[in-house]
Amino acid sequence: MREENPHLIAVEASVKHLPKLPGVYIMKDAQGEVIYVGKAKSLRDRVRTYFSGGDGRYSIQYILARIATLEKIVTENEQQAFALESDLIKKFKPRYNIRLKDDKAYLHVRIDENVAWPRLELVRRIDNDGAKYFGPYTFSYELRTLLEVIKKVVPLRTCTDTVFYNRQRPCLEYQIKRCAGPCCIEIDRDDYMEWVDQAVSVLEGNTKPLVTALKREMDRASAELRFEDAGVYRDRIDILENFSTRHQYVTSIGENRDVFALYREETLVALTVLQVRNGRIIGSQNFSFSEAAMPDEALMESVLWQYYDSSREVPEEILLPFEVEGMKTLRGALKERRGRALQLVVPKRGIKFRLLGLAELNAKEHFISTFHAEARYQSVAQDLATLCRLTQMPRRIECVDISNFQGGSIVGALVCFYDxxxxxxxxxxYNISQQGKPDDFGAIYEVVLRRLQSGVExxxxxxxxxxxxxxxxxAKALEARDELGIALDIISLAKMKTQNAEHQSDQVEKSPERIFLEGESEAHPLAPDAQTTHFMQTLRDEVHRFVITFHRKKRTQVSHRSVLDEIPGVGRERKxxxxxxxxxxxxxKDVPVEEIARVGRMTKALAQKIVDAVSHDSD
Structure with missing residues (x-):
C-alpha cells in the first residue's frame, strides 16, 4: 500500500499530532478532493485505526490508496461532531461516505405557519426553512386523495402567493365553499389559524379533533335553523369518518414512531423507514446503497443522523433492529433536535416487533426491486460493451439530442442513466449559440464540447x-472530443427506417435501429427483441422527451416576447x-406619455421610449 501511495507515510506520521478530543477528520486525495469525512470521540485514536488494521471495513484499502492529506476540526462534544460530519458530507459528497439521498419521486406536504395566510403545498424537497413538512408519501394518488379530503372540510387557500396578492375578487374555490377567500374577504386570522391546526391534525393522521369541532358547528347550525350550513358540516363529517375507517390502526394507543430496518447481501443494502402517526402507518421511504462496506451498526448510525438532519419531524419513538454505535450520543443529539425526550428502542416482542418485521419485509422487497434490476442491467452493459467494442463496462451512460423548428429556438439536451x-x-x-438556420451537426458539436469541458473540470x-x-x-461529437484530447467511448444511435418494398409499392419495409461506431462506415443493426435494444430505445426516447419539452418551453417564451422586452428598465412587473x-x-401607441408613466410607475423619459418603440414596431 505504501509503495502505491507516496503520501501515505507522511499522513500516517501526522496522526500522532492529532488531539485526543472529539471532532471531525477530513481525508483528501492528491487533487484536493474530499474522499472521506468521519467523526470521532477521540480524533487521534479513531484515525489511528485506519493504519493499524483496527478498522476492517472493505473501503479502507481504497481510502488509503488515495489519501494525500488529512485535516481536522475539533468540536466541543460528540453531538457537535455528529452535526458537523453530516454538514460536511452534504457539502463535499465524499466518494467513500454513505450518503442518504431522497428519491425525487417522493412527495411531501409543506405548510409554513409563519406567513399570514398559510396554505398546503406539494413539494419534493425538504428545506430547513422553518416550515412544517409531512411525508414522504410513496404514492402520489394517496397523497392527492388526502389533500382532497382536507380541501373539502377545511377552507384554506390553495393559490400561490403571486395569485393571492394580485386577486381582486374571490375565485371559484370560494364560491363552492372550499376556501374562505382571505385574498379579498376580511376574515379573522385566529379562525384561519384554527383551520390550519385542523389540517395539520389530519395530516398527522388524527381526525378526531376536527370531527368533534364539525359536530359542534353542525349542532349549533341546526339549533339556529341554519339547515343548509348544518348539511355542509354533516357532509364534511361523513368525508372524514369514511377516510378514517380506510386507514387501519396498527396500535391501540396511537403513538408516533419511525421504524427502521435494512436488508443486506454483501455490500448491497436496502433500507426502509415506516412512518407511524397516531397509530397508523401513513407512509414509507426506501433507500439503497451499493457500496456499503461498513458494519450495519455504523451504517444505521450514519443513516439516522442524516435522515433527521433536516426539517423532518423527530417522533417520540424510533424503532431499530439492533443497537447502533454511539447510541447514547445519538439519543442526546436527536433529543436536542426534537426539543424534548424520545426513545430509541430495539423491540423483541409485541406490536413493536411486528412493526419491525413489516419494515424488514419492505426493505427486502426494495432490495429485490432495486438490485435485481441492477443485475439485469449488468447483462445489458456486458452485451453493449461487446457489441460496441467499448473500453470499459458502461455504468454511467449519457445521451444527447437536438431539437429545432425551421432553425429557430435550437436547443440541445442530455440525459444520464446510471446502472x-x-x-x-x-x-x-443547452441553449445553442448559433440560431437562425437548422444545423444539427453544429449543435451536436457545441453540446458535446460544453458537456465534456464540464466533465473534465x-x-x-x-x-x-x-x-x-x-x-x-x-463525426461532430468525435471532433469535439478530440479537440479536448480526452479518451471517451462515443457511439450514435440511428432510428428505424421505413421505405416502400422494391417491387410492391403498397408494402412498407422496416430496417432495424442501428448504431454507428467510431472508425466504421457501416452501421450495426440491433436485434429487435434484444434487451440491449430495448435499453437503447428507452435511453433515446427519454432524451427525445426531455429535449422536446425544453424546446416547446423555449418556443412559448419566444412567442410571448414583445417590444417591451427589448427596452431597458421595463421588467416583468412593469410589463x-x-x-x-x-x-x-x-x-x-395612442396613449399619452403621462398615462403610460402613471400606470407603469416610471419616469416620463422611460414612458417616451416605450411610446417610440411601440410606434416604430407598428409601422
Whole structure:
C-alpha cells in the first residue's frame, strides 16, 4: 500500500499530532478532493485505526490508496461532531461516505405557519426553512386523495402567493365553499389559524379533533335553523369518518414512531423507514446503497443522523433492529433536535416487533426491486460493451439530442442513466449559440464540447456517450472530443427506417435501429427483441422527451416576447401592469406619455421610449 501511495507515510506520521478530543477528520486525495469525512470521540485514536488494521471495513484499502492529506476540526462534544460530519458530507459528497439521498419521486406536504395566510403545498424537497413538512408519501394518488379530503372540510387557500396578492375578487374555490377567500374577504386570522391546526391534525393522521369541532358547528347550525350550513358540516363529517375507517390502526394507543430496518447481501443494502402517526402507518421511504462496506451498526448510525438532519419531524419513538454505535450520543443529539425526550428502542416482542418485521419485509422487497434490476442491467452493459467494442463496462451512460423548428429556438439536451436507471439530477439542457438556420451537426458539436469541458473540470465524464443521429452527428461529437484530447467511448444511435418494398409499392419495409461506431462506415443493426435494444430505445426516447419539452418551453417564451422586452428598465412587473391596463402593446401607441408613466410607475423619459418603440414596431 505504501509503495502505491507516496503520501501515505507522511499522513500516517501526522496522526500522532492529532488531539485526543472529539471532532471531525477530513481525508483528501492528491487533487484536493474530499474522499472521506468521519467523526470521532477521540480524533487521534479513531484515525489511528485506519493504519493499524483496527478498522476492517472493505473501503479502507481504497481510502488509503488515495489519501494525500488529512485535516481536522475539533468540536466541543460528540453531538457537535455528529452535526458537523453530516454538514460536511452534504457539502463535499465524499466518494467513500454513505450518503442518504431522497428519491425525487417522493412527495411531501409543506405548510409554513409563519406567513399570514398559510396554505398546503406539494413539494419534493425538504428545506430547513422553518416550515412544517409531512411525508414522504410513496404514492402520489394517496397523497392527492388526502389533500382532497382536507380541501373539502377545511377552507384554506390553495393559490400561490403571486395569485393571492394580485386577486381582486374571490375565485371559484370560494364560491363552492372550499376556501374562505382571505385574498379579498376580511376574515379573522385566529379562525384561519384554527383551520390550519385542523389540517395539520389530519395530516398527522388524527381526525378526531376536527370531527368533534364539525359536530359542534353542525349542532349549533341546526339549533339556529341554519339547515343548509348544518348539511355542509354533516357532509364534511361523513368525508372524514369514511377516510378514517380506510386507514387501519396498527396500535391501540396511537403513538408516533419511525421504524427502521435494512436488508443486506454483501455490500448491497436496502433500507426502509415506516412512518407511524397516531397509530397508523401513513407512509414509507426506501433507500439503497451499493457500496456499503461498513458494519450495519455504523451504517444505521450514519443513516439516522442524516435522515433527521433536516426539517423532518423527530417522533417520540424510533424503532431499530439492533443497537447502533454511539447510541447514547445519538439519543442526546436527536433529543436536542426534537426539543424534548424520545426513545430509541430495539423491540423483541409485541406490536413493536411486528412493526419491525413489516419494515424488514419492505426493505427486502426494495432490495429485490432495486438490485435485481441492477443485475439485469449488468447483462445489458456486458452485451453493449461487446457489441460496441467499448473500453470499459458502461455504468454511467449519457445521451444527447437536438431539437429545432425551421432553425429557430435550437436547443440541445442530455440525459444520464446510471446502472440502467435515470439519474435526473444529472440531466442537462443547452441553449445553442448559433440560431437562425437548422444545423444539427453544429449543435451536436457545441453540446458535446460544453458537456465534456464540464466533465473534465468536475471529473464526472460518462463511461459512454450516445448521440441521437447517424454518421454525421457522430463525426461532430468525435471532433469535439478530440479537440479536448480526452479518451471517451462515443457511439450514435440511428432510428428505424421505413421505405416502400422494391417491387410492391403498397408494402412498407422496416430496417432495424442501428448504431454507428467510431472508425466504421457501416452501421450495426440491433436485434429487435434484444434487451440491449430495448435499453437503447428507452435511453433515446427519454432524451427525445426531455429535449422536446425544453424546446416547446423555449418556443412559448419566444412567442410571448414583445417590444417591451427589448427596452431597458421595463421588467416583468412593469410589463404586466401595462398590459393589464391597456390590453396589448399596439394599444399603447395612442396613449399619452403621462398615462403610460402613471400606470407603469416610471419616469416620463422611460414612458417616451416605450411610446417610440411601440410606434416604430407598428409601422
Amino acid at each position: 440502467g436507471r435515470p439519474s435526473k439530477n444529472d440531466y442537462r439542457r 468536475k471529473d464526472n465524464l460518462p463511461d459512454l456517450l450516445v448521440i441521437d443521429g447517424g454518421k454525421g452527428q457522430l 404586466g401592469r401595462l398590459l393589464k391596463e391597456f390590453g396589448s402593446v399596439s394599444a399603447m
